[in-house]
Amino acid sequence: MTCRCKSRFNAVFMKNLEWYMKNIYGKFKIELFNRLGNTVLEIGAGTGINLGYYRKGTDLTVVEPSKDMIGFLKEKARKSDIKLHIIEGVGEKLPFDDNSFDSVVTTLVLCSVQSQTKVLREIKRVLKPEGRFIFIEHVVAPEHTLTYSVQNVLQPIWKWLFEGCDIKRDTASAIRKFFPDAYIKNVRFNSPFIPVNYHIVGYGIKKDHSA
Ligand SMILES: C[S@@+](CC[C@H](N)C(=O)[O-])C[C@H]1O[C@@H](n2cnc3c(N)ncnc32)[C@H](O)[C@@H]1O
Structure with a gap:
């Protein structure tokens, strides 16, 4: 039997951080x-x-691999006006036809997926032509900064503790391979969570219709 302790820990951790995340990401999300x-x-x-x-x-569909996260998600969904379909799965293999959605959203996810390339290819595939992909992601800090050094030291333990979360990803470059004209804004927070203070916020439009 596999232990779900870490998955449970992460779900409870994220749940307890919601107030904080609303404070720092809220204005970007509203926009x-x-x-x-x-x-x-x-x-x-x-x-x-x-x-x-x-x-x-x-009309919202969510794909989420963690049963523990889904537990909290369902609780919240009961109090919401959104028409919600929850699917247990991963972004690398989306169970949807090509050109299915007007928009796709990721916030703090491309750090944790096993393959950014596969997920981004899937996002582009399921988006309708001219559909919009919006994202807020923490990323690797610029080289030679203090944060970059902190990321170097903490990366292995962080990845282990937070189930694959890689604090050193150059997610902007990965996004540009699939959405070359993406609008990407660099945002630096001064939060106590030093390893994840550098972020990108933005959107890409599916311009060419090939998936
Ligand atoms: C740091 S949490 C962010 C959750 C939420 N998006 C937010 O902004 O608070 C990362 C989420 O990505 C999910 N995740 C990890 N690997 C994934 C994958 N391959 N496909 C889809 N979701 C994944 C985790 O289960 C977790 O819910």
Whole structure:
């Protein structure tokens, strides 16, 4: 039998950090989520922290691998006006047809997926032509900064503790391979969580119709 202790720990940890995440990401989310279409896919929705940012009437599908996160997500969904479909799965292999969604959302997920390339390819595939992918992700700090050194030291333990979360990913470059014209803003927070203070916030539009 596999122990779900770490998965449970992470779900409870994220749940307890919701107030903090609302404070630091809230204003970016309000701006980005305003531009979403009617049919939305959120990958790695966690405890459902983003539910409150969707427009009333949004037809939302979420794909999330953690049963413990899904528990919190379901609780939150009961109190929301969103039409929600929850699917236990991973972003690397989405069980949807090509061109299915107006928009796709990831927040703090591309750090944790096994393959950014596979997930981004899938995001582009399931987006409708001209569909919008919005993201907020923490990323590797610029080289020679103190944060970069801290990331170097903490990366292995962080990855182990937070179930694969890699604090040193150059996610902007990965996104640009699939969304070359993406709008990507670098945002640095001055939070106590030093290893994850550097972020990218933005969106990409599916321009060419090949998946
Ligand atoms: C740091 S949490 C972020 C949760 C939420 N999006 C938020 O902003 O609070 C990372 C989430 O990604 C999920 N995740 C990890 N690997 C994934 C994968 N391959 N596909 C989809 N979701 C994944 C985790 O289960 C977890 O819910």
